[in-house]
Amino acid sequence: MQSRFVGAVYVLPAFALLLLVLFSPVGYGLWFSLFRIQYGAPTDFAGLENYLRLLDDPVLAGTLRRSTVFTGLAVVFTIAISLALAVWINRLPSRIGFIVQMIVILPWIISTVVATLLFRWVFVSDIGLAGSIMRIYGFSDIQLLNSPGSAMALLIAVSVWKRLGYAMIILLAGLKGIPDDYEEAAKIDGANSWQIFRLIVLPLLKTPLLLVAVVLTLSNLNTVETPLVLTGGGPGDATRILPIEVYERAFVNFDLGSATALAIAMFAGNILLVLAYVRLSGWKA
Amino acid sequence: MNRRYILSAIAAAGFGVASMLAAPSPVQAQTKTIRMWTFLSATGTTPREVALSQIIKNYEGKNPGTKIVVETQVWDQMTPKFIAAHRAGNAPDIVWAITDFLGDAINSGSLADLNALFIKNWPATQVADHKSAYWDLTKRGDKQYAMFVSPNYISILYRADLFKAAGIEPAQIKTWDDLRQAAEKLTVRDAAGQVTRYGYAQAYSEQQTDPHMMIPYVLGNGESIFRPDGKANFATSLGIEAMTYATDLVTKYKVAPVQSATWTVDDLFEQFASDRVAMIQGPSVRVSTLQAKLGKDKIGMMLWPGSKTMTHSPAVMAGWAVGVWSKSPNAEEAGKFVDFMLGGESESIWVTVGGQSPLMASTAEAVKSFVDQPGNGYIRVAAEGSSKYGWLTPIDFNVGGYRQALAKATQRILIEGVAVKTALEEAEQRFNRQNNR
Numbered sequence: 219m220q221s222r223f224v225g226a227v228y229v230l231p232a233f234a235l236l237l238l239v240l241f242s243p244v245g246y247g248l249w250f251s252l253f254r255i256q257y258g259a260p261t262d263f264a265g266l267e268n269y270l271r272l273l274d275d276p277v278l279a280g281t282l283r284r285s286t287v288f289t290g291l292a293v294v295f296t297i298a299i300s301l302a303l304a305v306w307i308n309r310l311p312s313r314i315g316f317i318v319q320m321i322v323i324l325p326w327i328i329s330t331v332v333a334t335l336l337f338r339w340v341f342v343s344d345i346g347l348a349g350s351i352m353r354i355y356g357f358s359d360i361q362l363l364n365s366p367g368s369a370m371a372l373l374i375a376v377s378v379w380k381r382l383g384y385a386m387i388i389l390l391a392g393l394k395g396i397p398d399d400y401e402e403a404a405k406i407d408g409a410n411s412w413q414i415f416r417l418i419v420l421p422l423l424k425t426p427l428l429l430v431a432v433v434l435t436l437s438n439l440n441t442v443e444t445p446l447v448l449t450g451g452g453p454g455d456a457t458r459i460l461p462i463e464v465y466e467r468a469f470v471n472f473d474l475g476s477a478t479a480l481a482i483a484m485f486a487g488n489i490l491l492v493l494a495y496v497r498l499s500g501w502k503a
Numbered sequence: 504m505n506r507r508y509i510l511s512a513i514a515a516a517g518f519g520v521a522s523m524l525a526a527p528s529p530v531q532a533q534t535k536t537i538r539m540w541t542f543l544s545a546t547g548t549t550p551r552e553v554a555l556s557q558i559i560k561n562y563e564g565k566n567p568g569t570k571i572v573v574e575t576q577v578w579d580q581m582t583p584k585f586i587a588a589h590r591a592g593n594a595p596d597i598v599w600a601i602t603d604f605l606g607d608a609i610n611s612g613s614l615a616d617l618n619a620l621f622i623k624n625w626p627a628t629q630v631a632d633h634k635s636a637y638w639d640l641t642k643r644g645d646k647q648y649a650m651f652v653s654p655n656y657i658s659i660l661y662r663a664d665l666f667k668a669a670g671i672e673p674a675q676i677k678t679w680d681d682l683r684q685a686a687e688k689l690t691v692r693d694a695a696g697q698v699t700r701y702g703y704a705q706a707y708s709e710q711q712t713d714p715h716m717m718i719p720y721v722l723g724n725g726e727s728i729f730r731p732d733g734k735a736n737f738a739t740s741l742g743i744e745a746m747t748y749a750t751d752l753v754t755k756y757k758v759a760p761v762q763s764a765t766w767t768v769d770d771l772f773e774q775f776a777s778d779r780v781a782m783i784q785g786p787s788v789r790v791s792t793l794q795a796k797l798g799k800d801k802i803g804m805m806l807w808p809g810s811k812t813m814t815h816s817p818a819v820m821a822g823w824a825v826g827v828w829s830k831s832p833n834a835e836e837a838g839k840f841v842d843f844m845l846g847g848e849s850e851s852i853w854v855t856v857g858g859q860s861p862l863m864a865s866t867a868e869a870v871k872s873f874v875d876q877p878g879n880g881y882i883r884v885a886a887e888g889s890s891k892y893g894w895l896t897p898i899d900f901n902v903g904g905y906r907q908a909l910a911k912a913t914q915r916i917l918i919e920g921v922a923v924k925t926a927l928e929e930a931e932q933r934f935n936r937q938n939n940r
Contacts (some may be wrong), residue, residue: 257611258586275936342770363765364918450710453765453918454911469580471937472607473586498547 251482255475268479289438292377300385308393334447337376366456369449373457376489385430392426428499474485513722530821538568538595542578550791554857558849590612596837599823606898609648614826616646620838632863649824650845650859656885658818660785663803673805680809684756689781702758704780706771707913714819715909717745723816733900735934746923750916764917787885791858799878806888860885908934
């Protein structure tokens, strides 16, 4: 009987800290979102009014659609490229592999704002580095930030570039955990490289792949720095995604009621997504 | 015995050190820390940051018991954050509040009455010296909730060297047509027809947006961009005319770059500094920084063109007002510093070192010879504009987001080809919806 509680006692301090740091703001936010907010303070109880206002907002559906496209494409490209890199690095001699790893990790350890500003300076119309190079070679200036489609593509590219290092490290660790015997046995049985990768490596990478997919989805869905610095949500509404919507409601319009309601809705969406991932992949710890 | 002696000695020494650390030194005991939120850094090198640093140094030199700690904030989030911090009970002692949220800051009860803190001790002449539209904006009855430190007159900044080369005098630009013609004359194309320098530009990114040039156009013709109930009043026939004028500079006359649809204010200044644009919409407070980069003789400021009824159209005066947190435990000391920071001695520093235009009549007189020096004429232009042709955003209702709404409308017109009327109607709806109106 006593031993059943020993484990609980050990995790209690960490759990209490987690509750305080992570969940108390969520609880406060949930409570806050149920009130009318005036000058930053809750006044009258409003029930679901702030949430219903979100449903009435005609631009929010478009924002949700863009968020889905941005997150989906960014996650797919990041996983595909990082998996290819991880497989390649795993086959390199250890010293070269280490150097390549360091290069790929670099964007991940740079501050997001700094990294995004670098991209903005490269691609900003007229005085950007990319435009200057194009002009030197006789091409007309490229204006990626001025076209709705290319602005979104650039936003996705920056997001992929920024998170590639993280995904690659996790997948590489997964690859290194696969015993060489499996590959050797498969080769003896006559399997080619693609069959080994598809039938042996990929299934054994399921857990790291799921982890990477969950973390990348959440980080892309909730990123505000990259779109804010790179495009400001523009041109028009082309790169306006949910975190920008929350930011603008809170800090531009000072509408803390609907900003909090939207943030809570996003939080709920995040949890549902994680549960869906785990369920769909049949993941077991 | 020997061991006990050593342990006793260590314990005694420990108590001694602990008591020395615990007991405040005479200086520490008297030092009071005043926290101030501003967008300037006290260790920065721009003219206004140097001015602030000098003022703080002067104050601390005269008040050795007070330490002013500057906590630099992002400018467009600072005032909402302050109001939220007021509710949470951990706001700084002093805040610089932007005009867009000044009404919210006052109505939330977050700002103390400066009259009760220090203005009541002023002689009537000193009060009269401060009075202006800025003063009235922060006054409610007999209470003064903030005082402006940084009057920001937003009109046209021009490259004086390029004007001279093109044979244009700023005084010749009296109408909006004159402005367009000057922009045409200043636009330079290479042999292939590519524009190498634009006559005029404004940044239309939604990130850290300046007020739109259609605002002075509308105001100069006697309308407002807000209705009395706080709803947006963008899509009127005059508003459409004004927005058409601004976008025609890009699409019809090609004297302004389409790229500016996504430029931030910082991008715009880069273009201006690198000879790519001859005229930009810009604030008076940035002139000194630009002059420090390019040379004093190269940057000038002029008022907006006029209309049939006005010599010059009113410009948006954004500016920063300084207030003391109403729940500050150091309100008295904070008020004392605010009094010093906005007093005559400090305002001379704000003008001569920081490059700002003066707010007080006495300062304007005291720095007359400085203003008369070459390159400082913009200070007189901004002062004249503030006194005769200025417009302050209303503070009876929240206007947060109006600049972004108009910037987005411009993006929609320039990039997506949306009709001006449609874009302005959408901007109106968006602003009204976001502000629950």
